[in-house]
Amino acid sequence: MDYSYDLVDDYNQALSPLRRCNNISSNLIEDLWLILFKLHQQKRFSKPMPTIGMYIALASLGCILAMVLDILHSLQNKKSWIPCKYFSLNAVSLTVIAVAVKLPMDLTNPMTGDTDQQTKLGSVAFMCIMMTFLLPSLATMSKKELVTNIIALGLLVITLVVNICIQINTGLVSYSEDMHVPADTLKLREIFGFSNREIAITYVAMLLMLLMIYISSALMILKSKQDLESKYQAAHESALIVQQQAGQLTVENLKQHVINYGIMAATSSPQLMTVCTATSSASAVICVSISLLHYFKMLINLVIERRYKAFDSDYKWSTLVIFVIQSIGIALGAIALLFRFRAPLTFKPFREEIWNLTKFYEVESCWTHTLSDWKHNRLYSSSSPNFKYVFYKLQILGLTLLTLSQKAIVITCKAIRIIPMLISICVFYCVRRFLFGLVSLFGIQLRRQPNRDIRQYVLQPQDNMELPDVALYFIIKSVERSIQNAEKQQPSKFMKLLKNFRDFEGVKEFDSLLVQSLPGLDYPDCWSLPVVTLATIALSLRMIQPSTLKNFLNGVSEGLVYVKLVEKSLNNNDELVSIQKAAERLWLEVEVYHKWLGNNLKDPDFRVKTAIQIVEWFNDKATNMVPVVESMGICANSMYRITKTIMLSYQANNDQVSQEDLFAQLSSMVSSIVAACLTNLPQVITLKCHTSAIEKREESVHAAATLLGKTSKIINTLKDRVPASLNPEEFPFINNWRGHLTAPAP
Incomplete structure (x- = not known):
């Protein structure tokens, strides 16, 4: 109203x-x-302003929770350098960050209380912390994403800087209530010699420095990722040679193979490479300094708050909530950056490490390589020779200035980190000597040292870095832990179904060569479709005990998970993919709705029908099916061929089969086909260890380790059952198996 x-x-x-x-x-x-x-x-x-303040607080809390998740993930995986997994630079995080720093953007709301002022400045400090925390995530981006996100972040930072500068000029960031502050408080401020205006100017300078660090790091990342990729490919070729020399891929061989690739993926991590750079270390030093300044100012304000009103703005009590939450985020980020400052890579000898610090004026080629490439390539084309000449000269001049700026930034960053790095090195070596003294004094047993031969798979992000044994040990233990945890999740229901497996004859028997496909519906076979079709017939046999059918259904469901994984990895041509998708949709219908192409599998008439009558019913439905979509035709053709094969088999032998006998035969065929398919699991695991995307290699290796742990019993069960005459290249395709099994013996 x-x-x-x-x-x-x-x-x-x-x-x-x-x-x-x-x-x-x-x-x-x-x-x-x-x-x-x-x-x-x-x-x-101004009534809604406290609600807006809570919105800012919630956005800040969301950023902090994402940082906490990254820290917990790092602790779990023994990565002290804290990679960005949940909190990374993208459109979502930038939007949330823009909300979290709304207070410094507010140009009109007077925030005269000391807590108001501290909260506004604290938001800028929180922005600096988040920028430094997010820096390694640049290495996970493609070139296009890198450019887009850097531009978006630059616009946000520049807008924030401009708004703060306006407030400094207009007096919104100042001690606007000095006249109400007691004399002893004013004297206290004079003693410590800084004001909100000076702190704001400092924060603005740090924001701009961090933005330049982002741009400098982005230029370095483009080249360094190429170098890491070259090192990885060389190690990958060595690993393949070792794998070929090992012969049969047993579980033990696969474990070692996964560990080798785990070391390669972990040490070639683009984020680790970024953390080991001078810009990352310098940004950590900057943000730890900012956090100390923030908390020192807060300590002074705790004394001042006793004498006059702490906050007096339209945001009211929500200002205090924002201040507390963002202060927690500043402390948490500063602690995390202290750990990241000293990445889990150590320089070689102590003297050489100190000597490297003194050469801070040297700039490696990776920092200027991208700019050098741009300098030698024409960035603008024109039909006019005069314009070509002018633009080329301007291009050379501009890129030369950028190269000099890049070198200046790198040298500055190296200089910034000298003293903290020197202190860190000395403390590190003192602690190390102390621990070695305890070991020698009390005879403490050190953890098992990694095999020295395995170091050939260690890829150094920086040439002057060396991975210590303890870091290598944690990498190996991380992969082994993934395998061990997965071993507790064996597919027990499928293993019960696999007990019906005797040999691979079911791969040959499920579909006779004498049966022709339905007209116009001739499709190649894949692994999953005959399994789904055979399981559908088996689940319709209502004379079988419900518990038996349920166990069979669960076993097939677990087995199909790995069958689909094999097909996705090894059978990925377009024609087979369409058949696999049809099988997947059909199994969803069978498993959830107990129907086959709309026909009820729980029809009460199935209780009085004989086994052959049920098979004939499916055959009639498939024959008379009018395919509305391609997937219906694929499923109908599979059902027709399989049921026709069963009918021909029993007619030839004049057998009167019961539902129990038919169920046993179908179950044996299903286990036989799935077993033949899963002989490809070792190949799938080795493929999962290696992926072309450098940013996803660690995740892919751990997925391979998990798959190995879950399927180790299956691999051990099938390792000696594969026909010796079948070439490994023929394993992935069911038609090759059928051709081999139906071929006459020599």
Whole structure:
């Protein structure tokens, strides 16, 4: 409801005594009326501000929770350098960050209380912490994503800097309540010698420095990822040679293979490479300094808050909530950056490490390589020779200046980290000597040292870095832990189904070569479709005990998970993929709705039908099916061929088969086909260890380790059952198996 008209009457009544005074002009009364009305409107419009403040607090809390998840993930995987997994630079995080730093963007709301001022400046410090925390995530991006996100972050930072500068100029960031502060408090401020204005200027300088560090790191990442890729490919070729020399891929061989690739993936991590750079170390030093300044200022304000009002803005009590949450985020980020400052890579000898610090003025080629490439390539084309010449000269001049700026930034970053790095090195070596002294004094047993031969798979992100044994040990243990945890999740229901497996004859028997496909529906075979078709017939046999059918259903469901994985990895041509998708949709219908292409598998008539009658029913349905979509035709053709094969088999032998006998035969065929398919698991695991995307290699290796752990019993069960005459290249395709099994013996 709009109360403006009621206010007009109220104000007129309140000002009526003044109107009766002859010595007060009517213009002054009208001005007073307008002032009262505007003050009321301003108070009315500011009512939602505490809610907006809570929105800012929630956005800040979301950023902190993402940082906590990254820290917990790092602790779990023994990565002290804290890679960005959940909190990374993207459109979502930038939007949330923009909300979290809204207070410094507010140009109109006077925030005169000391807590108000501290909260506004604390948001800028929180922004610096988040920028440094997010720096390694640049290495996970493609070239296009890198450019897009750097531009988006640059716009946000520049907007924030401009807004802060405006507030510094207008006095919104200042001690605007100095007149209300006691004399002893003012004296305290003079002693410590800084004000909100000076802190704001410092934060602005740090924001701009961090933005330059982002741009500098992005230029370095493009080249360094290429170098890491070259090192990885060389190690990959060595690993393949070792694998070929090992012969049969047993579980033990596969474990060692996964560990080798785990070391390669972990040490070639683009994020680790970024953390080991001078820009990352310098940004950590900057942000730890900012956090110390923030908390020192907060300590001073705790004394001042006892003497006058701490916050006095339209955000009201929400300012204190924002301040507390963001201060927690600043402390958490600073602690994380302290750990990241000293990445789990150590320089070689102590003296050489100190000597490397003194050569801070040297700039490696990876920092300027991208700019050098741009300098030698024309970035602009024109039909006019004169314009070509002018633009090329401007291009050379601009890129030369950028190269000099890049070198200046790198040298500055190296200089910034000298003293903290020197202290870190000395403390590190003192602690190390102390621990070695304890070992020698008390005879403490150190953890098992990694095999020295395995170091050929270690890829150094920086040439002057060396991975210590303890870091290598943690990498190996991380992969082994993934395998061991997965071994507790063996597919027990499928293993019960696999007990029906005797040999691979079911691969040959499920589909006779004498049966022709339905007209116009001739499709090649894949692994999953015959399994789904055979399981559908088996699940329709209502004379079988419900518990037996349930166990069979669960076993097939677990087995199909790995069958689909084999098909996705090894049978990925377009024709087979369409058949696999049809089988997947059909199994969803069978498993969830107990139907086959709309026909109910729990039909009560199946209880009185014989086994052959049920098979004939499916055959008739498949024959008379009118395929509306391609997947229906694929499924109908598979059902027709399989049921026709079963009917021909029993007609040739004049057998009267019971539902129990048919169920046993179908179950044996299913286990035989799935077993033949899963002989490809070792090949799938080795393929999963290696992926072309450098950013996803660690994740892929751990997925391979998990798959190995879950399927180790299956691999051990099948390792000696594969026909010796079948070439490994023929394993992935069911038609090759059928051709081999149906071929006459030599």
